[in-house]
Amino acid sequence: MAPKLCALMLGVSVALLPAFAQDQKKSDDPPKHDDDKAASIPPEKSSVTHHEMTLGGRSIHYTATAGTLLIHNDEDKPYGSIFYVAYTEDGADAKSRPVTFLYNGGPGSASLWLHMGSVGPVRVATASPAATGAAPYQVVPNQYSLLDKTDLIFIDAPLTGYSKAVGKGTDKDFRGVDQDLQAFDKFIQRYITVNQRWNSPKFLMGESYGTTRSAGLAGMLQESGVSLNGVILVSSVLNYNVNVPGLDIQYVGNLPSYAAIAWYHNKIPNKPADVKAFLNEVRAFARGDYAEALAEGDLLPQDKFDTIAAKVAAYTGLSVQYVKESKLQISPTRFRKELLRDEGEILGRYDARFEGTDVDNAGENPGYDPSDSGIAGAFTAAFHDYLSRELKYDTTDTYYVHSESNTPWDQTHHPSGSGGGRGNFGGQRLPDVAIDLADAMRKNPKLKVFSANGLFDLATPFFLTEYDLNHMMVTPELARNVEFGYYPAGHMIYLNVDALKDLTHDLDNFYASLLH
Numbered sequence: 001m002a003p004k005l006c007a008l009m010l011g012v013s014v015a016l017l018p019a020f021a022q023d024q025k026k027s028d029d030p031p032k033h034d035d036d037k038a039a040s041i042p043p044e045k046s047s048v049t050h051h052e053m054t055l056g057g058r059s060i061h062y063t064a065t066a067g068t069l070l071i072h073n074d075e076d077k078p079y080g081s082i083f084y085v086a087y088t089e090d091g092a093d094a095k096s097r098p099v100t101f102l103y104n105g106g107p108g109s110a111s112l113w114l115h116m117g118s119v120g121p122v123r124v125a126t127a128s129p130a131a132t133g134a135a136p137y138q139v140v141p142n143q144y145s146l147l148d149k150t151d152l153i154f155i156d157a158p159l160t161g162y163s164k165a166v167g168k169g170t171d172k173d174f175r176g177v178d179q180d181l182q183a184f185d186k187f188i189q190r191y192i193t194v195n196q197r198w199n200s201p202k203f204l205m206g207e208s209y210g211t212t213r214s215a216g217l218a219g220m221l222q223e224s225g226v227s228l229n230g231v232i233l234v235s236s237v238l239n240y241n242v243n244v245p246g247l248d249i250q251y252v253g254n255l256p257s258y259a260a261i262a263w264y265h266n267k268i269p270n271k272p273a274d275v276k277a278f279l280n281e282v283r284a285f286a287r288g289d290y291a292e293a294l295a296e297g298d299l300l301p302q303d304k305f306d307t308i309a310a311k312v313a314a315y316t317g318l319s320v321q322y323v324k325e326s327k328l329q330i331s332p333t334r335f336r337k338e339l340l341r342d343e344g345e346i347l348g349r350y351d352a353r354f355e356g357t358d359v360d361n362a363g364e365n366p367g368y369d370p371s372d373s374g375i376a377g378a379f380t381a382a383f384h385d386y387l388s389r390e391l392k393y394d395t396t397d398t399y400y401v402h403s404e405s406n407t408p409w410d411q412t413h414h415p416s417g418s419g420g421g422r423g424n425f426g427g428q429r430l431p432d433v434a435i436d437l438a439d440a441m442r443k444n445p446k447l448k449v450f451s452a453n454g455l456f457d458l459a460t461p462f463f464l465t466e467y468d469l470n471h472m473m474v475t476p477e478l479a480r481n482v483e484f485g486y487y488p489a490g491h492m493i494y495l496n497v498d499a500l501k502d503l504t505h506d507l508d509n510f511y512a513s514l515l516h
Contacts, residue, residue: 079169105209176410219416219436267317351490
């Protein structure tokens with residue numbers, strides 16, 4: 001996730017889609033440059049520092065490299081400078097040492113969130129799920145880092161962080177699904193070439209729109225001769241078509257998340273002790289009686305309407321009257337305002353464990369997202385301080401936590417492979433990158449996928465992720481290459497440190513299963 005810029009819902013109503021960057025502004029492309037303007041193409045640079053930490057009882061000496069690499073266009077001219085921070089274990093054999101590329105989403109978000117919160121060597125301490133407040137912030141050694149398993153390369157997407165267009169490159173060269181994929185494909189090939197990592201095991205780890213990127217990259221890298229060992233999807237959004245207005249699947253997909261959140265906030269009558277069994281029950285209702293009732297639409301008989309409304313209310317903690325007045329269709333935004341209205345609280349969108357107070361309790365929608373405002377300042381300040389003090393990266397450039405250069409975004413996508421009945425047909429108007437991921441899995445049957453999901457995430461609901469990954473049109477054998485993990489957290493799973501501990505444990509096993 002990036003607060004305010006999670007998964008860009010491409011060209012569709014912002015009220016209906018999981019993570020639209022509602023506050024993005026349009027910006028003009030930067031001026032083009034002549035070939036002989038060498039100053040417009042900055043040199044590649046890096047700051048190298050050396051560190052030590054203990055993980056799993058083992059002392060790890062590692063090198064941190066904060067720097068930039070140039071990527072080249074089809075004419076072999078530099079058109080982008082990409083900023084990254086790499087953590088590599090000293091003395092490790094590159095042939096057996098895995099390398100994992102990590103990034104956030106947006107599109108339009110830098111990757112400080114994963115960098116400073118998840119599996120890197122340090123993390124910023126927050127008061128989650130309460131608001132963290134003002135500085136000073138504490139950056140601590142991360143006992144849940146994956147650095148004992150893999151080298152970690154955190155990448156800022158083009159036009160975010162310190163990554164930018166150079167030479168004759170313009171913002172338009174990066175503003176789009178396929179343009180973004182091509183830039184990452186070029187960067188990863190550049191990195192493994194410069195650092196002699198072509199023969200290392202390779203993994204991708206993306207969050208939010210970063211999962212869109214990862215699934216698309218799996219297919220594109222495969223076509224480029226880079227076969228991946230594993231793909232880690234954190235809080236996924238893979239198929240943007242399911243949220244087109246007029247389709248019921250968005251309501252079906254949201255219902256189990258509403259139930260999980262109502263369970264967390266003690267709004268379920270006779271609250272079940274076993275949340276896993278409870279959510280399995282809600283899943284069955286959502287894909288069964290609820291989906292069937294929505295499909296009947298305006299012709300749904302009144303007695304059946306009443307029965308379904310009562311069931312939805314029981315599972316979501318909302319009143320039967322509210323569910324009826326909503327015609328059985330509750331948007332995440334309205335749910336966030338309604339569930340705790342009687343307590344004068346609104347819920348977070350990225351993480352519904354977070355609560356906040358609004359201007360008044362009578363409104364239709366919450367005025368802000370407490371799970372955004374509660375942590376944004378801590379991550380931003382801590383990252384800038386860490387980059388300067390610890391990594392010694394010195395620059396006069398502005399670090400763009402949120403890019404204002406990613407609109408308009410070209411949502412057209414040409415997936416790798418034919419996709420069967422969901423093929424290219426001249427390009428998708430809204431991306432379904434599950435097709436790309438499936439294509440990579442068919443061509444590389446040893447590729448495995450781990451899908452990490454927060455139960456209290458209203459931006460990328462876990463039931464929709466299950467639907468997407470269970471509809472890739474692969475064989476049963478390949479379908480078993482996909483694993484799911486569920487955590488008592490929101491979009492940024494790692495904000496709950498207990499959930500981060502469980503996530504790291506699951507990822508330890510995931511790496512071990514692929515590297516034995």
